[in-house]
Amino acid sequence: GMRCEARHGGGMQCFDGVISQANSDGTFDVDYDDGDREQGVPAELIYVQEIDAVAAAAEVAMASAAEKEPELVEGDTIEARFGGGPDFHSGKVAAVNGDGTYAIDYSDGDKEPAVKRLRIRRADDIRPETLVQGMRCEARHGGGMQCFDGVISQANSDGTFDVDYDDGDREQGVPAELIYVQEIDAVAAAAEVAMASAAEKEPELVEGDTIEARFGGGPDFHSGKVAAVNGDGTYAIDYSDGDKEPAVKRLRIRRADDIRPETLVQGMRCEAR
CATH class of the missing domain: 2.30.30 (SH3 type barrels.)
Structure with a gap:
């Protein structure tokens, strides 16, 4: 659920958005807040909130959960929300379609040829405890x-x-x-707890903190200090070279021990060039 920025079209200006898809070639599709969409954005043009060691460990847990999450295969016993309605109904996977959907044969005789994955759950799947930004x-x-x-x-x-x-x-x-x-299985649920724990332990920035920030939303970080915490969630930054910015977004700021997330995933908030 991280917000991010991306440099639209490879330019120098960053725009807020969401990573809507991670592509097999290592690029990403970005849905911008202004309604624009861009496909095939290289990772180096995308900026996300850098994270501390606790959050990084939780990220590993989430990646592990994703790797262990079994794909659905023909014959699997499942439950699905028929027609996208609110209730789940028992059935089986009749076929795996090439577009990521599934043909479902329901126990009551109904059939659907193309059901989205998020409408399907296995017997041991549960709803995530917390809905978060970027899901x-x-x-x-x-x-x-x-x-x-x-x-x-x-x-x-x-x-x-x-x-x-x-x-x-x-x-x-x-x-x-x-x-x-x-809905997610027990492994993913445990990883979700780790992510929530990381979020709780993530310290807020306070006036006087020594940080680095991307001046003007550019690609490079510059050392400085937090001069003030603004009421809108931004920060006034006094840079070591004498420059000042009155309202810097949090995802443009990192502490000394913060690192870039190893993996950019669908749903991350971002800035992109």
């Missing part, structure tokens, strides 16, 4: 019965969520019960 999801727009693909763009203090839909629409204050995400 891919389906949501029932406006409280209706029809589901639309999107990304959770913000977790609100009242327990609701803002959703950015793939069709460009945005909805604020969506209740958790109207949002569907990929």
Whole structure:
């Protein structure tokens, strides 16, 4: 659920967005906050929040969970949300389609030729305890019965969520019960706990902290100190060379022991060039 920046078109200016897909050639597709989309963005043009050692260890746990998450195969006994509705129904995987969907034969005789993976769960899968910014999801727009693909763009203090839909629409204050995400197995659930623990232990920046920041959103980090913590989540930075910036986004700042995440994944918030 990390926010990130990317340098659109390979230019020097960064724009906020979400990594919508990790491609097999090592590039990434980015959905920008302004509604634009870009395919095949090289990793070196994408900037995400650098993380400390605790978060890095949790990231390894998440990667391990992903590696151990078994693919569905023909004949698997599963449950799926028929027609994208709210309830799960028992059935079996009749076929694995080339586009990442599955043909499902339900126990009651119904059939569906192309069911998205996040509508399917195995017997030991559970809903993630926490929905977080950057998660891919389906949501029932406006409280209706029809589901639309999107990304959770913000977790609100009242327990609701803002959703950015793939069709460009945005909805604020969506209740958790109207949002569907990929259910996960016990290994992934344990990794999720590790990630939550990392988030809890991640110290906030405070005035006087020695940091490095990407001046003007450029590619290079420059040493400095936090001059002030702003109410909108940005920071005033006084650089060692005398430059100053009044409002620097958190993902442009790192502490001495922070490192770039080893893997960029779908759903990470980003800046891209």
